[in-house]
Amino acid sequence: MKKKKKQRLLIPFSSLKEGKHEFDFSVGAAFFEQYEQSLVEVADLKIEVDFEKKKNLLELEINFDGSVESNCDRCMDPLSIAIDGNEYLIVKFGDDVSDDEHIMYIPDSAYELDFSDQVYELINLALPAKIAHKDEADCNKEMLEKLREYSFARTEDRDEEEIDPRWAALNKLKE
Numbered sequence: 711m712k713k714k715k716k717q718r719l720l721i722p723f724s725s726l727k728e729g730k731h732e733f734d735f736s737v738g739a740a741f742f743e744q745y746e747q748s749l750v751e752v753a754d755l756k757i758e759v760d761f762e763k764k765k766n767l768l769e770l771e772i773n774f775d776g777s778v779e780s781n782c783d784r785c786m787d788p789l790s791i792a793i794d795g796n797e798y799l800i801v802k803f804g805d806d807v808s809d810d811e812h813i814m815y816i817p818d819s820a821y822e823l824d825f826s827d828q829v830y831e832l833i834n835l836a837l838p839a840k841i842a843h844k845d846e847a848d849c850n851k852e853m854l855e856k857l858r859e860y861s862f863a864r865t866e867d868r869d870e871e872e873i874d875p876r877w878a879a880l881n882k883l884k885e
Contacts, residue, residue: 717741719757719829724821726763733759737776737829745830749837752779752788757829768801768823772832784842785849785857793836799828 717740735757742748755776762769775794
């Protein structure tokens with residue numbers, strides 16, 4: 711996950727007094743461009759952070775909602791998806807590494823918190839496992855036809871190929 715550092719989500723906590731603070735961010739295409747192979751190319755998301763600075767740690771409640779655009783898994787046409795979610799994050803100071811996804815460590819010398827990677831992961835986890843139009847009728851008909859042609863041609867090719875005897879017994883189970 712290489713980053714180009716175009717749009718970062720930063721909270722300059724060193725100048726803040728202890729207590730609760732609120733931050734609002736907007737995330738768009740520039741945010742996702744910094745991550746190679748991102749599934750999201752276009753986005754319009756609002757991120758609200760309830761931030762609490764304590765003596766020895768920072769607490770964040772991250773809430774987001776909006777829409778992202780990705781490609782339909784079925785026809786590859788662009789598709790807008792409404793998403794929302796929230797996450798709780800504890801930030802501790804030190805050089806430790808946490809196995810808990812809700813706890814992160816930053817150096818004692820840090821003066822700002824960059825939580826861009828955590829938001830990127832949250833948004834990707836909020837995406838459905840299968841990104842597709844709800845109804846196949848909304849898909850690109852030309853592309854679906856080409857896929858059916860290709861799939862049918864591949865099936866015919868496989869029928870003509872000799873079947874590996876190790877798999878012959880499994881093919882009988884399908885019948």
